[in-house]
Amino acid sequence: MAEWSAFVGRLTLFPSAPAVIPLPSAPELYRRIWGSDPDNFQKAQNPLSADVAQGKRGLMVAHCVVHPTRIDLNLGPAPDSGPTMNLPLIVNRNGLHAEMERMMSALDSGGIVNPISRVALYLQLLSPQPNSVKANEAVTSIIPVEYGVKISNEEDFIFQINKPYVSKAVLGTRMNCITKWSVERIQVVSITLAGGSVPHGAQVPSPQTTEFVAGSMSFDVNNLPVSVPLPYVQQAALLREARAVVNRIEQETGLNSKGFSNAEPN
Amino acid sequence: MPNRTDKVYLQAVMVSSEPEEGGALDSRWTGQAYRIAPRQSTTSGLAATTAQSESAIVRHMFSNVPVIGYRELSGDYGELGQALSEMTQFEQGDEWKIEPPVYEAARYVAGQLMAKDVPPPRLFNHGPKSVVFNWTSSNNDKNLYLTVSADKISALISSPARIERRVEIDYSKLPNAIYALSASIELGADDRQIILFVTGAASASSRR
Numbered sequence: 001m002a003e004w005s006a007f008v009g010r011l012t013l014f015p016s017a018p019a020v021i022p023l024p025s026a027p028e029l030y031r032r033i034w035g036s037d038p039d040n041f042q043k044a045q046n047p048l049s050a051d052v053a054q055g056k057r058g059l060m061v062a063h064c065v066v067h068p069t070r071i072d073l074n075l076g077p078a079p080d081s082g083p084t085m086n087l088p089l090i091v092n093r094n095g096l097h098a099e100m101e102r103m104m105s106a107l108d109s110g111g112i113v114n115p116i117s118r119v120a121l122y123l124q125l126l127s128p129q130p131n132s133v134k135a136n137e138a139v140t141s142i143i144p145v146e147y148g149v150k151i152s153n154e155e156d157f158i159f160q161i162n163k164p165y166v167s168k169a170v171l172g173t174r175m176n177c178i179t180k181w182s183v184e185r186i187q188v189v190s191i192t193l194a195g196g197s198v199p200h201g202a203q204v205p206s207p208q209t210t211e212f213v214a215g216s217m218s219f220d221v222n223n224l225p226v227s228v229p230l231p232y233v234q235q236a237a238l239l240r241e242a243r244a245v246v247n248r249i250e251q252e253t254g255l256n257s258k259g260f261s262n263a264e265p266n
Numbered sequence: 267m268p269n270r271t272d273k274v275y276l277q278a279v280m281v282s283s284e285p286e287e288g289g290a291l292d293s294r295w296t297g298q299a300y301r302i303a304p305r306q307s308t309t310s311g312l313a314a315t316t317a318q319s320e321s322a323i324v325r326h327m328f329s330n331v332p333v334i335g336y337r338e339l340s341g342d343y344g345e346l347g348q349a350l351s352e353m354t355q356f357e358q359g360d361e362w363k364i365e366p367p368v369y370e371a372a373r374y375v376a377g378q379l380m381a382k383d384v385p386p387p388r389l390f391n392h393g394p395k396s397v398v399f400n401w402t403s404s405n406n407d408k409n410l411y412l413t414v415s416a417d418k419i420s421a422l423i424s425s426p427a428r429i430e431r432r433v434e435i436d437y438s439k440l441p442n443a444i445y446a447l448s449a450s451i452e453l454g455a456d457d458r459q460i461i462l463f464v465t466g467a468a469s470a471s472s473r474r
Contacts, residue, residue, distance in 0.1 A: 012331055015374070016437065016438060017374070017438075018367070018370045018374035018375075019370050019374070020370075022370070046344055046348060047347040047348075047351045047369075048344070048346065048373060048376055048380060049347070050334060067377060068373045068374045068376075069374060069377040069378050072334055122331065162328075162329050164329075176329035176330075178328075178329060178330055220329075220330050222330075227436075227438045
């Protein structure tokens with residue numbers, strides 16, 4: 001059976017109205033969640049662009065992205081610095097869950113006080129394969145048989161469903177629960193940065209691009225926007241419930257996710 | 267079905283495509299010249315909206331949360347954001363100056379429009395307490411004015427002959443309400459040019 005690893009984990013929060021209290025800056029938000037300064041900060045050059053703060057968290061990279069209309073908290077794999085170019089993946093799945101829990105705890109304790117009308121949890125898992133045929137096999141092996149999806153050598157495969165549910169954590173809140181299976185081609189570009197000064201006339205190495213084919217399964221769980229903003233305790237409650245739903249679907253699918261010991265309570 | 271409207275409002279912003287006596291040129295914006303066209307509020311052309319309803323297919327949608335783009339803004343939305351930013355930096359009393367809550371509201375609305383791929387609007391100054399976003403239909407027969415204040419948004423669709431519709435939009439209904447309105451006047455692809463105008467605010471009608 002194909003092996004799957006996490007590629008991206010993300011929490012998104014949508015302010016319900018223009019900020020009466022200014023949204024936190026990206027580095028400030030990073031500090032509130034992780035208690036330390038980010039490694040990098042890119043201030044928005046335009047009021048309609050996003051502030052981005054980034055820092056390394058073990059074998060992962062965390063990004064806080066603050067835009068006037070949304071806040072994204074992303075976790076992805078740290079770039080691979082080895083001699084061979086591999087598709088970077090999050091090999092420590094429990095570490096990913098711990099970092100996501102840290103984000104939710106920050107929400108729980110009022111890390112973002114602005115009114116929020118919608119929250120979303122996104123998780124993508126990948127299974128790198130040598131070609132599309134193998135990737136099709138990997139993906140179709142985890143699509144429930146009742147959907148009857150059969151493919152062989154087709155390319156650009158996508159199959160998506162939404163199984164909405166009503167939240168028990170925040171009564172009456174309707175949630176979208178979207179699962180998408182697909183085969184994706186992912187390009188990784190590697191740029192070699194010369195250390196120190198480059199002698200005049202020296203040849204600068206050109207960027208190397210490598211393409212990978214991977215089976216993909218992603219989850220997008222989000223609530224329908226509500227007219228009365230969600231208190232921050234409810235934001236975290238909806239997201240924890242969404243994570244538990246994702247874990248359950250993963251287990252039902254029989255997906256063999258690398259580094260995932262199912263330590264989390266459902 | 268869209269709500270029908272049964273209210274008539276005075277519209278403070280009136281924009282002419284013809285040179286206006288008393289207008290002036292202003293070139294503070296990125297080397298381009300923009301006509302200042304203070305206009306007097308007027309009731310001529312106002313018409314009470316009659317009971318009517320329209321439906322339009324706006325687009326098919328999934329429930330996914332879209333991924334935010336990290337790319338730097340370029341082109342017209344970039345200019346719009348820059349213009350909004352500069353409007354906060356004028357001295358108090360300057361007719362271009364907008365208050366910080368208006369700036370926050372305008373960038374929030376602009377961000378929503380951009381996320382929905384609505385063509386960028388023209389930007390009108392409207393005193394310190396609001397800004398106006400404007401679109402013209404591809405055949406130039408309709409205009410959509412969106413007056414953005416700190417706590418509310420109002421939209422107006424007008425033709426050369428009359429005001430056709432005026433609606434108040436709740437922030438919770440963004441951005442679909444604006445998307446539907448902009449779709450209803452059939453914006454053309456070539457309407458993606460930012461043009462900045464200054465008009466008289468509602469209280470400045472005596473400037474004429």
